[in-house]
Amino acid sequence: QSVLTQPPSVSGAPGQRVTISCTGTSSNIGAGYDVHWYQQLPGTAPKLLIYGNNNRPSGVPDRFSGSKSGTSASLAITGLQAEDEADYYCQSFDSRLSGSLFGGGTKLAVL
Amino acid sequence: QVQLQESGPGLMKPSETLFLTCTVSGGSISTYYWSWIRQAPGKGLEWIGDMYDSGTTNYKSSLKSRVTISLDTPKNQFSLKLTSVTAGDTAVYYCARGTVGGAMGHWGQGTLVTVSS
Numbered sequence: 001q002s003v004l005t006q007p008p009s010v011s012g013a014p015g016q017r018v019t020i021s022c023t024g025t026s027s028n029i030g031a032g033y034d035v036h037w038y039q040q041l042p043g044t045a046p047k048l049l050i051y052g053n054n055n056r057p058s059g060v061p062d063r064f065s066g067s068k069s070g071t072s073a074s075l076a077i078t079g080l081q082a083e084d085e086a087d088y089y090c091q092s093f094d095s096r097l098s099g100s101l102f103g104g105g106t107k108l109a110v111l
Numbered sequence: 112q113v114q115l116q117e118s119g120p121g122l123m124k125p126s127e128t129l130f131l132t133c134t135v136s137g138g139s140i141s142t143y144y145w146s147w148i149r150q151a152p153g154k155g156l157e158w159i160g161d162m163y164d165s166g167t168t169n170y171k172s173s174l175k176s177r178v179t180i181s182l183d184t185p186k187n188q189f190s191l192k193l194t195s196v197t198a199g200d201t202a203v204y205y206c207a208r209g210t211v212g213g214a215m216g217h218w219g220q221g222t223l224v225t226v227s228s
Contacts, residue, residue, distance in 0.1 A: 002155070033212075033213075034212045034213065034214070036212075036213060036214040036215070038156075038215075040156075044220075045205055045218040045219065045220055045221050046148075046156065046205070046215075046218055047218070048214055048215060048216045051210075051212070051214035051216070052212060052214065057216060087155075089155065089156050091156075091158075091213065091214075091215075092213070093212075093213050097171075097172060098169060098172070099158060099160070099169045099170065099171055099172070100146070100158040100161070100169075100213050101158055102148075102155060102156040102157065102158060103155070104155050105155040105156065
């Protein structure tokens with residue numbers, strides 16, 4: 001079980017909005033460390049989607065947004081598209097573990 | 112555009128030592144954080160460790176006794192050494208470039224390492 005907890009799966013219909021949560025503790029997200037989000041399409045390497053809690057790298061559509069509050073963070077996807085079907089991972093730093101860590105991942109299904 | 116490419120043995124036997132190399136093109140290896148991440152079949156991402164400032168390393172605590180990450184600046188490469196591998200080390204291994212704060216903006220395509228007798 002990961003220190004950063006994500007729901008195993010979420011789903012939504014095309015055009016809808018979905019959110020993916022990432023719940024941490026006082027030694028990682030709650031300690032003020034940034035949260036980053038990655039999208040992993042089947043059979044490919046992860047791709048950085050959101051960095052520094054709520055920033056999008058160049059080329060990432062503004063349908064994707066991130067937020068952070070307390071010991072949790074969220075990824076929101078609006079205007080859901082079939083191509084968004086992928087695994088999504090949050091990542092942060094943990095002072096107790098003295099290293100980075102990933103959430104367990106969330107599989108997004110577009111119905 | 113920065114590109115990373117992993118290279119490694121593919122198939123190994125238990126107790127052997129794994130050596131993986133990540134070749135970086137389109138940018139210098141003398142700055143940024145350089146990380147190794149792995150993903151066991153059907154599982155999530157697992158951070159292994161990283162190196163920055165050409166010497167400072169961080170390793171996942173459960174792997175610390177078996178892992179070494181090093182930089183070869185003249186070759187623009189960095190490497191992962193993992194000793195005493197077991198079937199539990201079977202995974203796709205990725206190298207990645209990160210920044211202060213930890214976001215990994217550039218990844219290699221990954222290389223599958225299978226440990227089997």
